[in-house]
Amino acid sequence: MSQSELKSSAAWIAVDWGTSNVRAWAMDDRANILDQVSSRLGMNAIAADAALGFEGVLIDLIGRWLPSGASDRMRVVICGMAGAKQGWLEAPYCSVPVRPDELASGAVRPVLSDQRIDVAILPGLKQVDDPDVMRGEETQLVGFMASQPGFDGWVCLPGTHSKWARVSGGAILGFKTYMSGEVFALLSGQSILRHSMDDRWDDATFEAAIRDASDAPTGFLHKLFTVRAGGLVGNANAANVAGAAVLSGAVIGSEIADVVGALDGNAQIALIGDGKLAGLYRKALAVHGFDAHAVDGQAITIAGLAAAHQAIRNA
Amino acid sequence: MSQSELKSSAAWIAVDWGTSNVRAWAMDDRANILDQVSSRLGMNAIAADAALGFEGVLIDLIGRWLPSGASDRMRVVICGMAGAKQGWLEAPYCSVPVRPDELASGAVRPVLSDQRIDVAILPGLKQVDDPDVMRGEETQLVGFMASQPGFDGWVCLPGTHSKWARVSGGAILGFKTYMSGEVFALLSGQSILRHSMDDRWDDATFEAAIRDASDAPTGFLHKLFTVRAGGLVGNANAANVAGAAVLSGAVIGSEIADVVGALDGNAQIALIGDGKLAGLYRKALAVHGFDAHAVDGQAITIAGLAAAHQAIRNA
Numbered sequence: 001m002s003q004s005e006l007k008s009s010a011a012w013i014a015v016d017w018g019t020s021n022v023r024a025w026a027m028d029d030r031a032n033i034l035d036q037v038s039s040r041l042g043m044n045a046i047a048a049d050a051a052l053g054f055e056g057v058l059i060d061l062i063g064r065w066l067p068s069g070a071s072d073r074m075r076v077v078i079c080g081m082a083g084a085k086q087g088w089l090e091a092p093y094c095s096v097p098v099r100p101d102e103l104a105s106g107a108v109r110p111v112l113s114d115q116r117i118d119v120a121i122l123p124g125l126k127q128v129d130d131p132d133v134m135r136g137e138e139t140q141l142v143g144f145m146a147s148q149p150g151f152d153g154w155v156c157l158p159g160t161h162s163k164w165a166r167v168s169g170g171a172i173l174g175f176k177t178y179m180s181g182e183v184f185a186l187l188s189g190q191s192i193l194r195h196s197m198d199d200r201w202d203d204a205t206f207e208a209a210i211r212d213a214s215d216a217p218t219g220f221l222h223k224l225f226t227v228r229a230g231g232l233v234g235n236a237n238a239a240n241v242a243g244a245a246v247l248s249g250a251v252i253g254s255e256i257a258d259v260v261g262a263l264d265g266n267a268q269i270a271l272i273g274d275g276k277l278a279g280l281y282r283k284a285l286a287v288h289g290f291d292a293h294a295v296d297g298q299a300i301t302i303a304g305l306a307a308a309h310q311a312i313r314n315a
Numbered sequence: 316m317s318q319s320e321l322k323s324s325a326a327w328i329a330v331d332w333g334t335s336n337v338r339a340w341a342m343d344d345r346a347n348i349l350d351q352v353s354s355r356l357g358m359n360a361i362a363a364d365a366a367l368g369f370e371g372v373l374i375d376l377i378g379r380w381l382p383s384g385a386s387d388r389m390r391v392v393i394c395g396m397a398g399a400k401q402g403w404l405e406a407p408y409c410s411v412p413v414r415p416d417e418l419a420s421g422a423v424r425p426v427l428s429d430q431r432i433d434v435a436i437l438p439g440l441k442q443v444d445d446p447d448v449m450r451g452e453e454t455q456l457v458g459f460m461a462s463q464p465g466f467d468g469w470v471c472l473p474g475t476h477s478k479w480a481r482v483s484g485g486a487i488l489g490f491k492t493y494m495s496g497e498v499f500a501l502l503s504g505q506s507i508l509r510h511s512m513d514d515r516w517d518d519a520t521f522e523a524a525i526r527d528a529s530d531a532p533t534g535f536l537h538k539l540f541t542v543r544a545g546g547l548v549g550n551a552n553a554a555n556v557a558g559a560a561v562l563s564g565a566v567i568g569s570e571i572a573d574v575v576g577a578l579d580g581n582a583q584i585a586l587i588g589d590g591k592l593a594g595l596y597r598k599a600l601a602v603h604g605f606d607a608h609a610v611d612g613q614a615i616t617i618a619g620l621a622a623a624h625q626a627i628r629n630a
Contacts, residue, residue, distance in 0.1 A: 131544040183539070225493065
């Protein structure tokens with residue numbers, strides 16, 4: 001499709017504005033993607049550079065999709081950190097339990113210099129008891145629920161701050177965040193365990209660590225040190241162990257042990273993402289006898305933004 | 316005591332050479348401290364600077380204690396990282412179970428340029444099953460055992476890599492390392508939780524986190540995130556919680572929960588150190604009904620080096 005055709009056909013713009021990246025999609029009225037663009041100007045980069053502002057960054061990113069002549073304002077629907085306190089304009093958290101239309105009605109509208117756009121920033125989600133928050137993932141959950149309206153179970157969103165959400169009856173009932181990704185990154189990159197990380201990987205080692213994390217959950221901080229000590233004690237079995245597989249299994253295993261403790265054996269689990277990390281979560285869940293259904297992360301982000309766009313338009 | 320009196324009376328020199336510091340003591344023949352000195356030239360600083368060598372750093376540190384005229388060589392007994400593979404000369408680990416005299420007989424002698432000294436570097440300790448290692452703490456354990464020959468119980472050495480050693484019948488039977496100190500430092504200084512650290516402290520919060528760590532051990536990675544989320548959800552109870560007390564309680568509580576699971580209710584526990592960290596361990600153990608006996612860390616280091624000196628002299 002040529003640029004001129006695209007310009008005439010984009011009906012609205014979907015944006016996922018994260019901590020370290022921003023991605024935007026030009027959408028038509030039937031939720032098809034016409035074009036996409038991304039940059040490293042996430043919330044942190046904008047906060048760190050006084051010369052940058054959210055509106056200017058957005059216009060630079062999506063300007064080529066905006067009509068040049070007089071026209072209705074282009075609706076831009078944004079999820080993620082643009083709505084954080086340190087973001088563009090704070091979109092206060094909605095509380096669980098919540099339904100998708102309630103989330104959309106919590107969108108906020110920043111004052112704009114550019115008259116060609118109309119921006120809605122979606123709220124994050126909070127849980128007051130067992131304090132927890134998310135920003136961005138709630139929109140993925142909405143997109144997931146739109147694609148599987150009858151889903152009754154848990155949705156896992158692995159990542160820096162891994163999330164598990166309980167979804168039932170068309171609502172998000174509650175959720176739980178685990179610092180697994182950040183803890184793994186700190187330990188593998190900056191702790192003494194960095195000396196024990198290499199390219200070796202072994203599924204059986206990973207799966208054994210997943211089981212250990214469940215059988216001996218208080219042993220977590222000791223298990224970490226065995227990654228280092230294994231290479232020093234002259235125990236050939238221990239020295240030949242892939243350190244990254246033990247560390248990864250200990251961290252993901254701790255999270256999974258906590259979650260499966262709250263599940264019955266027939267629980268449905270949907271796993272967002274199809275990359276390497278989601279593959280590890282799938283293996284970890286299989287150790288506990290659960291078969292997780294994998295769902296594409298970007299597709300549900302866009303579906304969630306499309307659902308919000310529709311709810312805002314119909315409001 | 317004047318410098319000349321000291322020179323004539325120092326009988327041997329005790330050295331604790333750690334990763335980031337080195338401390339030395341001029342000792343008389345009855346294990347009294349005549350003088351002491353320390354510097355930041357631990358193993359890492361020497362490894363990072365090609366102009367530095369262990370022998371030169373040692374002579375700079377203790378030179379003023381060495382006799383100027385012809386005399387027997389001064390015995391220098393060293394524990395800690397000087398004996399690591401990346402240290403001065405590797406002193407291979409001894410295996411548990413081990414008795415103090417076996418440890419002393421594992422000392423190694425580096426080739427020296429300076430004819431005034433005679434250096435013995437003590438070995439570390441390893442455990443092959445449930446892989447684990449220590450370097451330096453084994454000498455503290457020897458010093459502790461010299462002061463309490465009949466001790467039968469567990470000795471806790473809190474720190475970056477916290478150690479718990481089983482001591483009975485005059486031997487070290489086994490031990491377990493927990494990465495508690497390093498994990499706390501990374502999380503409080505470099506993770507998203509750094510925004511939730513402040514000067515507030517609350518013992519009841521710390522003790523509640525100690526109990527949580529034992530009651531819900533798989534919840535560790537989630538509990539960490541509540542430190543962050545508590546300040547964001549508008550729950551006054553959660554927002555007013557001292558983040559450092561929760562984080563500290565979660566980390567130390569995980570370690571303590573693992574240890575007390577292996578103890579009977581009458582177990583003796585000795586806690587090395589009398590600073591703030593040892594105080595937290597004492598409180599955490601009290602939550603589980605254990606009364607730990609505090610022991611001065613420097614005193615037992617010197618006592619351990621003195622025991623090794625005597626064993627080497629008598630060998």
